[in-house]
Amino acid sequence: LLGLLESRQIPYGVLTNGTVRPPAAYTLRLRESGLRVPEQRMMTPSTVAADYFSARGSKTIFVLGVEGVWKPLRDAGLQVILPSDDDADSETADAVFVGWCREIHMDDIEAACNAVWNGAGLFAASMVPFFATKSGRALGSSRAISAMITSVTGRRATALGKPSQHALRSAARRLGCKPSELVVVGDDPELEVRMALRGKALAVAVRTGIAGADDVEKLATKDQPQLSLTGVQDLLEILQRIL
């Protein structure tokens, strides 16, 4: 499928909701499983955040999370403050951004709360409570950690990853089109299908992930994708006929 898109010069991007790794590391893992995705086509909630903050003129971002969370922001020229910085002064931050993070110290939460009390916005990579892994259900750490900050400050977190419209708009900007001109292919009706329908993009559900055919059929009519396929192979066959 990606080969076809490349050969026909159809712009595409790959958007994961993970911030465990920087985009380059995700492309490396995809290559190991046989998929060649150029690094600039790889998007994460952190690349969405970089676009979002840059567009809004937010300059200083206090980040809770591993390298995969903060590196895309720093690469985009934003000033990243980390709890580990010697002269970390979270109180000057324009925004707090929470991503993947498995171990957290209350000092860092206090620093984030102080930033929010000083007017910083609160943003999370994803508000998904948990996701499937090889070893079972894993906690969505950006949701959990931002819940601590919300609990203390009363300020709700804005999610920047899927299914937010910020993610859809970031993808559209990178591909040089309007959100409504996108075709969104995904295996989670709660994430990709919802994001696409809200943004008037074309939603294509594939049943290769956590959602089976039943899950897609059970959706309310207004939440149904325009196309429901068994897998991306079906999509390739369709595209080969029409392109």
Added chain:
Amino acid sequence: LLGLLESRQIPYGVLTNGTVRPPAAYTLRLRESGLRVPEQRMMTPSTVAADYFSARGSKTIFVLGVEGVWKPLRDAGLQVILPSDDDADSETADAVFVGWCREIHMDDIEAACNAVWNGAGLFAASMVPFFATKSGRALGSSRAISAMITSVTGRRATALGKPSQHALRSAARRLGCKPSELVVVGDDPELEVRMALRGKALAVAVRTGIAGADDVEKLATKDQPQLSLTGVQDLLEILQRIL
């Protein structure tokens, strides 16, 4: 004041909302500042929790927190499971209890969520968002950490410390009286005064802590303490006259 109570054999207890230390360590610190409080008179949210779980027949408690949090439960004969236990099996727990804890790993939050999904109740030492310390505002860690578990499981935490009625009932049981027979003396209208009024105990506000006279006066009529004093010295003078 304590000397007067001791000499007249009037039962009293000291209830802090902290679970940083076990009761014995709090009595030691009070002694250092000149106050002699026998250990069995010292209460914390963890001694309240020990009473609460014992009364309800909860046997196995998964605890997130430092020694001050779990020791009173273990001392009361409850089976305490800690994340650090080699064979920690949180899924069998009857309850999850969250107290003072400055550093938390997502593995522990996942274990707590699994316990809750398996039917365990969720309890927090305190739901106070922050409290005053010598070096400024500090985060109420049991509120923050239980907010993570609530965010993922949807289960709300029950607070066992002040101003909960569980705390008032635990104090009454320990002192051998009904909650409505207690005199509650405290410096925080949100905690001690509220707890006392809800339980029909006599509420005595003193202005030695975070609340000034203004704060007490600003309370709605129904939230007013029966007695508002400058400090415990005033209470001592009153008691010396009437006892």
